[in-house]
Amino acid sequence: MRRLKHIATRLLLAGALLATPFAANIQADAATAQQINANTQQTLNSFTRQIRGGGDVLRNARGVLVFPRVYQAGIGIGGEYGEGALLVNGKVENYYRLTSGSFGFQLGGQRKAIIIAFMNDEALNRFRQSSGWEIGADASAAMLVVGAEGSITNINLNRPVLGFVVDQKGLMYNLTLEGSKITPIRR
Numbered sequence: 667m668r669r670l671k672h673i674a675t676r677l678l679l680a681g682a683l684l685a686t687p688f689a690a691n692i693q694a695d696a697a698t699a700q701q702i703n704a705n706t707q708q709t710l711n712s713f714t715r716q717i718r719g720g721g722d723v724l725r726n727a728r729g730v731l732v733f734p735r736v737y738q739a740g741i742g743i744g745g746e747y748g749e750g751a752l753l754v755n756g757k758v759e760n761y762y763r764l765t766s767g768s769f770g771f772q773l774g775g776q777r778k779a780i781i782i783a784f785m786n787d788e789a790l791n792r793f794r795q796s797s798g799w800e801i802g803a804d805a806s807a808a809m810l811v812v813g814a815e816g817s818i819t820n821i822n823l824n825r826p827v828l829g830f831v832v833d834q835k836g837l838m839y840n841l842t843l844e845g846s847k848i849t850p851i852r853r
Contacts, residue, residue: 697735697749699853703758705734706751709779713832723828727783729754729790731848733764734779743767748780749851754790761853766846781830789826799848 697705709732714721724730729752736748746766751758764780784790793799 697853699758699761702734702749702751702761702853706732706753706758709734709781709832713779713781713830717830720830723783727785727828728787729759729784729793731762731782731784731793732779733762733781736764736778736780738776738778746846749853750780752793759794761851762848763851764846764848779832781832783828783830784826785824785828786826793848797849 710724710730714724731750731752733748733750736746738744738746744767746764748764750762750764752760752762784793
């Protein structure tokens with residue numbers, strides 16, 4: 667038992683040491699409003715170009731929350747951080763921060779983009795009125811799967827909140843954002 671505690675302590679210490687430069691890099695990389703706006707537009711352009719049906723989702727959405735650069739890393743203890751913008755009628759309404767933490771078997775890091783589409787006024791207004799919105803607790807975001815041909819399946823398109831995770835190559839993953847906390851920030 668003592669040996670197991672020793673190993674766990676070393677793993678946590680190694681994770682903290684490796685995560686420290688990562689966290690410092692994220693804070694140093696805090697984006698300005700202009701950077702967030704430019705990266706948001708680039709992400710949306712890429713999404714509509716690469717994913718058949720993506721443009722239809724964005725046109726039908728009442729609001730779209732875009733986190734163009736979400737950084738995720740972990741060794742035993744993990745975290746995720748990104749800054750983005752809420753667009754309503756194609757214009758930036760406000761800026762937000764996405765954070766989450768996790769514990770368990772994990773190793774490595776990645777960067778991805780997250781797009782959350784609010785498909786009706788009720789879902790958008792609930793998000794706008796919150797001071798801190800947690801996916802899974804405050805809304806059930808349907809994560810959509812993109813088929814091999816790069817099109818969105820229509821299985822969950824009638825949900826009030828649709829979430830997309832896109833890596834740098836334009837691939838989509840079927841995963842959950844549950845537990846991710848989204849809070850307003852000033853830019």
